[in-house]
Amino acid sequence: AACSSKYVLSQMHPMWQEPLPIPGGDRQSPIDIVVRKSVYDSELKPLVTDYDPQTCQQIWNNGYSFLVEYDDTTDKSTVKGGPLQDKYRLCQFHFHWGESNAWGSEHTVDRKLFSAELHLVHWNSDKYSLFEEAVMEENGLAVIGVFLKVGKRHEGLQKLVDALPAIRHKNSVVDFNRFDPACLLPSNTDDYWTYHGSLTTPPLTESVTWMVMKQHIEVSHDQLAVFRSLLFTSADEEVQKGMVNNFRVQQSQCGRTVRSSFS
Numbered sequence: 010a011a012c013s014s015k016y017v018l019s020q021m022h023p024m025w026q027e028p029l030p031i032p033g034g035d036r037q038s039p040i041d042i043v044v045r046k047s048v049y050d051s052e053l054k055p056l057v058t059d060y061d062p063q064t065c066q067q068i069w070n071n072g073y074s075f076l077v078e079y080d081d082t083t084d085k086s087t088v089k090g091g092p093l094q095d096k097y098r099l100c101q102f103h104f105h106w107g108e109s110n111a112w113g114s115e116h117t118v119d120r121k122l123f124s125a126e127l128h129l130v131h132w133n134s135d136k137y138s139l140f141e142e143a144v145m146e147e148n149g150l151a152v153i154g155v156f157l158k159v160g161k162r163h164e165g166l167q168k169l170v171d172a173l174p175a176i177r178h179k180n181s182v183v184d185f186n187r188f189d190p191a192c193l194l195p196s197n198t199d200d201y202w203t204y205h206g207s208l209t210t211p212p213l214t215e216s217v218t219w220m221v222m223k224q225h226i227e228v229s230h231d232q233l234a235v236f237r238s239l240l241f242t243s244a245d246e247e248v249q250k251g252m253v254n255n256f257r258v259q260q261s262q263c264g265r266t267v268r269s270s271f272s
C-alpha cells in the first residue's frame with residue numbers, strides 16, 4: 010500500500026507533479042478522521058492560543074493559497090497545551106477550498122467533506138530557532154485545522170475577504186496588520202482530534218502535529234466566492250487559472266491512531 014512506498018502515489022493532483030520522494034512516507038496528510046476508531050485520551054489538555062494581532066504583517070498569494078503572515082521573530086503569537094510538549098510560534102495561516110460548496114476541505118470526518126479548511130501553522134520555538142529548521146523535524150510543526158461550512162456571514166473574516174482583490178495573482182502581496190486569528194477559531198477549542206502527519210504541499214515533510222477542531226465555523230457563500238476569485242497564475246501568464254480545489258488528495262492512515270480530546 011501507499012504506506013510502505015517511498016513515493017506518494019500520484020492521484021490527479023493539479024497542484025504539482027507527483028510522485029515526489031517523501032522521507033518515510035507513512036505519516037502523510039490529510040486523512041479521513043474515522044470517529045469510531047479515534048481513541049479518547051484524557052491526558053490531552055485544552056489548547057492554549059495566545060495571539061497578538063500586532064504581529065500580523067502581510068497577506069499574499071503564493072500560487073497555492075493565500076497566506077496571512079505573522080512576525081515570528083519573538084514568542085508573541087503562540088500555541089501550547091493540547092498534545093504539545095513545547096510552545097509553538099504562529100508563522101502563518103491559510104485556507105484550502107473547492108470550486109463548489111460541496112467539497113474543499115483537506116481532512117474529512119467519517120468521509121464528510123466541508124467547504125473549506127483553515128490551517129494555522131506554528132513551529133516549535135522551544136527547540137528550534139527558525140521555521141526552516143523546524144519544518145524538517147518530527148516535533149517541529151503544529152497546525153490547527155478548522156473546518157468551514159457555508160452559512161451565516163463571518164464578521165471577523167470580512168476584513169480578510171476585503172483584502173483579496175488586491176492579491177488576485179500569484180506572488181502579489183499587500184500589507185495587512187492588526188488581524189487577530191483567534192476570531193477564526195470556533196467557540197469550543199477544547200474538542201479536537203490530534204495525530205502525527207505532514208505538510209500537505211511540498212516539502213510534504215512529516216513534521217506536523219495536527220489538531221483538527223471538532224466544531225466548525227460558518228462563513229457566507231459570498232465570502233467563499235471571493236476566495237474562488239483568486240488565481241493560481243501570475244499576472245504575466247497568458248492563461249489565467251482560478252484558484253479552486255487547492256486541497257491534497259487523502260493519504261493512507263498507515264495504522265496511525267487519531268486521538269480525541271473528548272469522549
Ligand SMILES: Clc1ccc(Cc2nnn[n-]2)cc1
Nearest residue numbers: 128130207208209210211212
Ligand atoms: Cl510553510 C507551509 C508549507 C505548506 C503548507 C501547506 C499545508 N501543509 N499542511 N497544511 N497546509 C503550509 C505551510
Ligand SMILES: [Zn+2]
Nearest residue numbers: 103105128209
Ligand atoms: Zn494547509
